[in-house]
Amino acid sequence: MLKIAIDAMGGDLGAAPIIDGTINALNEYNFHALLVGKSDIIKPVIPTSLQHRVTYIEADDVFDMHESATDVLKRRDSTIYKAVDLVREGSADAVVSAGHSGATMSLATLRIGRIKGVARPAIATLMPTTAKGVYSLVLDVGANVDCKAEHLFQFAVMGEAYAKNVMGIKKPKIGLLSNGEEASKGNEATKEAYTLMSKMSSFVGNVEGNNIFDASVNVLVCDGFVGNILLKTSEGVAESITNIIKTNVKHSPMAIAGAALMRKVFKILKQQVDYAEYGGAPLLGVKGCAIISHGKSNAKAIKNAISQAINFANSNANHTIEEELRKFEQ
Amino acid sequence: MLKIAIDAMGGDLGAAPIIDGTINALNEYNFHALLVGKSDIIKPVIPTSLQHRVTYIEADDVFDMHESATDVLKRRDSTIYKAVDLVREGSADAVVSAGHSGATMSLATLRIGRIKGVARPAIATLMPTTAKGVYSLVLDVGANVDCKAEHLFQFAVMGEAYAKNVMGIKKPKIGLLSNGEEASKGNEATKEAYTLMSKMSSFVGNVEGNNIFDASVNVLVCDGFVGNILLKTSEGVAESITNIIKTNVKHSPMAIAGAALMRKVFKILKQQVDYAEYGGAPLLGVKGCAIISHGKSNAKAIKNAISQAINFANSNANHTIEEELRKFEQ
Numbered sequence: 001m002l003k004i005a006i007d008a009m010g011g012d013l014g015a016a017p018i019i020d021g022t023i024n025a026l027n028e029y030n031f032h033a034l035l036v037g038k039s040d041i042i043k044p045v046i047p048t049s050l051q052h053r054v055t056y057i058e059a060d061d062v063f064d065m066h067e068s069a070t071d072v073l074k075r076r077d078s079t080i081y082k083a084v085d086l087v088r089e090g091s092a093d094a095v096v097s098a099g100h101s102g103a104t105m106s107l108a109t110l111r112i113g114r115i116k117g118v119a120r121p122a123i124a125t126l127m128p129t130t131a132k133g134v135y136s137l138v139l140d141v142g143a144n145v146d147c148k149a150e151h152l153f154q155f156a157v158m159g160e161a162y163a164k165n166v167m168g169i170k171k172p173k174i175g176l177l178s179n180g181e182e183a184s185k186g187n188e189a190t191k192e193a194y195t196l197m198s199k200m201s202s203f204v205g206n207v208e209g210n211n212i213f214d215a216s217v218n219v220l221v222c223d224g225f226v227g228n229i230l231l232k233t234s235e236g237v238a239e240s241i242t243n244i245i246k247t248n249v250k251h252s253p254m255a256i257a258g259a260a261l262m263r264k265v266f267k268i269l270k271q272q273v274d275y276a277e278y279g280g281a282p283l284l285g286v287k288g289c290a291i292i293s294h295g296k297s298n299a300k301a302i303k304n305a306i307s308q309a310i311n312f313a314n315s316n317a318n319h320t321i322e323e324e325l326r327k328f329e330q
Numbered sequence: 331m332l333k334i335a336i337d338a339m340g341g342d343l344g345a346a347p348i349i350d351g352t353i354n355a356l357n358e359y360n361f362h363a364l365l366v367g368k369s370d371i372i373k374p375v376i377p378t379s380l381q382h383r384v385t386y387i388e389a390d391d392v393f394d395m396h397e398s399a400t401d402v403l404k405r406r407d408s409t410i411y412k413a414v415d416l417v418r419e420g421s422a423d424a425v426v427s428a429g430h431s432g433a434t435m436s437l438a439t440l441r442i443g444r445i446k447g448v449a450r451p452a453i454a455t456l457m458p459t460t461a462k463g464v465y466s467l468v469l470d471v472g473a474n475v476d477c478k479a480e481h482l483f484q485f486a487v488m489g490e491a492y493a494k495n496v497m498g499i500k501k502p503k504i505g506l507l508s509n510g511e512e513a514s515k516g517n518e519a520t521k522e523a524y525t526l527m528s529k530m531s532s533f534v535g536n537v538e539g540n541n542i543f544d545a546s547v548n549v550l551v552c553d554g555f556v557g558n559i560l561l562k563t564s565e566g567v568a569e570s571i572t573n574i575i576k577t578n579v580k581h582s583p584m585a586i587a588g589a590a591l592m593r594k595v596f597k598i599l600k601q602q603v604d605y606a607e608y609g610g611a612p613l614l615g616v617k618g619c620a621i622i623s624h625g626k627s628n629a630k631a632i633k634n635a636i637s638q639a640i641n642f643a644n645s646n647a648n649h650t651i652e653e654e655l656r657k658f659e660q
Contacts, residue, residue: 128570129570130570130573130574130577142509145509145516145517146517146518177559178555178559179472179475179554179555179558179559180558186475186555187475187476187553187555188476190555208558208559208562209558209559209560209561209562209563209564209565209566210562210563210565210566210569211566212563212566213566213567213569213570214566214570222559223517224509225508225509225516225517225520225556226555226556226559228509228510228538228539229507229508229509229538229539229552229556229559229560230539230559230560230563231539232538232539232540233539233540233542233560233563233564233567234539234563234564234567235539235540236539236540236541236542236543236544237543237563237564237567237568238567238571239540239543240458240459240460240543240544241568241571241599241603243460244460244598244599244602244603245595245599247460248594248595248598248599249592249595252594252595254591254594255591255592255594255595257588257591258587258588258589258590258591258592258593258595259588259592260588261584261585261587261588261591262579262585262588262589262592263588264578264582264584264585265575265578265579265582265585265588266575268574268578269571269574269575269578272574273571273574
């Protein structure tokens, strides 16, 4: 049975949503949970019927969101360190953490190690599109701020492998995020990456910011600086639109009635753009499976992150990444 | 009386919205219009009462959106070339063009020339915020893809001058767009730019993508590669949300009734995020005033772009840019 290590205390909202999410996942999927944290708090919350599918790993040091990522390497007793190390030792097949994402990234890269041929692991995130249930994978979204063309090329190979092996897309389309569709567009690094990526049969060329959401491509490649800004910008636009609607609805009884009649539509919208629906961002390029969840993850997000970890661990993605990189190196 | 040169034929939608917008502007503001295009088409459409406030400059070559920006320098008879050259000659105080933005940018930089001390002009765009009628200025949004720290610093100085002199903000707050708020965040260029910008009393530090829309800062600085991607991403999110709502409303008679009751709210939302409300992006750093309008500008967008051109030309912004750059150079 697949073993999933879960940092039970790393999130912004404490242990409760993580434990609830784990319970829901245990009820829905077939796996064994390795819960890392204070077992005197966690154990009593797990229903008796599930106890035989949970192992408790004692740790009471929580690595804070405001600490510097590299400091985590000295914090061997922290929940995040112990959770990642379970994958390193081979005691777990995957790790899920809603803790400090930079720390998870550092630990996974340095303790688990990189896949042969990978220069830099990348954080990939699923973004909602206008096509219901269809997500696009954007990477890197924060791990690597200054990227060379070779790094972007490797992100493309890793993204393609994840799209094929985990997302189940037979022939994924890979795009390079740029400031225009023409091959001549781009900055120095992306123009060089364009040439490198042209060797991939899945490469469709440069794509623009709006293509993230129109389901025209499955994987979008960018450096971590751009990736972070586009994530925050997207969140900002969605929040602003919601705020403007809410503020103005409040001022009119007619609009309040209208909003009530439209409740179902708003619910569908919320669901379609809700982060919790996909739950976490896979870290690609390490010799193991790590899912980085949002610090503010609710139980649903944790449950879906665990589901992602299971699919990732059951897949051939890491093997494919190694194979493909070797092929292109020749 | 202020003279505004207008490329009457450069937009994607032909001459009609540009001429309509000019007529509306003539009715509302006090200026003289220099309309560059086929006068046999344009002249008959201008009401007799406004004819004395319009000069017609003959040109029938339209520089196409798909041509390479640098080719425009050889197209001396194109509407865009002639319109920009009116500013160069001193015959116009400002130019408004909905034509090829790269071409307008090249012509303005090379024919009008840069302000002393400016290494690279930048395209600045106004972005809507959740605060009604409050816009933030983002630059650069497309002119310069690979930027050094000095360029980003100059964008900050230019953005501050525009915010003070044209937008009328007494103490504008300037932010540097980065992948986190901490001073340690950023790529090589932005980290160096952070140090340079720290000399400015208006600098508030690193800001993130969502801060574009929350009115927490007035000016956001980034390179043109990032700027283009964030613009397209914002448009993509807004369009996707609209599409999801529209598609799902269609399926339910109750939701259709709800949407009808909420019509006013949607109208306010549309108005608050509508590009046409501000009309154009000022090109900052040239020895003159150029407003670059969206290729798909409607009459309202053109009217508002002309209003912006008037405010810009009436302001002290370019003088302030030169003064401030000289001060920091010492």
